[in-house]
Amino acid sequence: MAEEKKEGWLGYVAVTTIVFAVCATLSTFKGGQHSTRAVLSQSKATNQWAYYQAKDMKQYLHELQKDSLDLALMNAGKGGGAYAEAVSARTKAYAAKIDKYEIQKEEIKKQAEGYDAAIAQAQAHSGAFGMAIIFLQIAILLSSVAALMKLKPVWYGGMAVGVLGLVFFANGFFLFF
Secondary structure, eight states: OOOOOOOTHHHHHHHHHHHHHHHHHHHHHHHHHHHHHHHHHHHHHHHHHHHHHHHHHHHHHHHHHHHHHHHHHHHHHHHOSHHHHHHHHHHHHHHHHHHHHHHHHHHHHHHHHHHHHHHHHHHHHHHHHHHHHHHHHHHHHHHHHHHHHTOHHHHHHHHHHHHHHHHHHHHHHHOOO
């Protein structure tokens, strides 16, 4: 049986296929990491917004109570005395709590918006890694076909697609576009 002559460029096909496969594997891993981070951040953001709404409801209830006491104070002011002072003191206490809730809501809102920003960033990274996986898998496929069929132009096409995949792979880390 005659031994077939091995073409030198097939060694380069093997090396590029390995590089593309390793980068595709890392893209899958990193994309999954960022997807998990996005889901966790979404959960935290949802919790923060629910907490914000709870504080808003408490603030609203205190505002209603303060308004009721303000009306009572107007009526009590006509008669004067200890009742008017008690109503005035309660009104001031409710006003202080309303101010406290407003400050707490702002802090909660900042945290929730921070989580929203983390979601957007994680999704951007994950999307870039996802695109890298697509292009790198196509490049691996084309390189494999080129090696099997011994078609150098198909390998060049695979290299071009692989370079696109590598660009998206790098973008997954640095988000330069």
